[in-house]
Amino acid sequence: MVTDSISKARKDASINSKDFFRKKEACIYLGVSNNTLDKFLAMGMPYHVVRGITLYSKEEIKQFVLEQ
Template sequence: MHEVQFLLNDEQMKQLGNSVYTLLLNNVNQVRQDTAIDKRYLTTKETCQYLHIANNTLDKWVEQGLPKITIQGVVRFDRQAIDEWLHCYTC
């Protein structure tokens, strides 16, 4: 195995650090958006993404007691209630 070394001046190191930071921040924000981690009340689609399940599975879990909120025909799921239900359901 060959070792490769790069010599960077202070400005290049700063630019590289900023680029890596920006890349990581963008990826973390995308994951948060994709998983709706910052939201308490989730749509059906967000709930399926959060749980990594299909919509059919979500429907079955609702039949088995997974709590959902319906206000004027709009369905939402409370992420905290989901976590509690999963904890109790798996005990």
């Protein structure tokens, strides 16, 4: 149980220190499922593709959520 808590804290800390996320990290950051993130993207949530890798900006995610 303690090991699980430490592992989760480390994962949360690494996500919160990033400026850009991959899709799974964006879902974790927002606390939503993959399907919900897909709905947000259909609603116009911005993303960037760099050399075939889709990235989501933490600041743009925050702005999108605040505007909804």
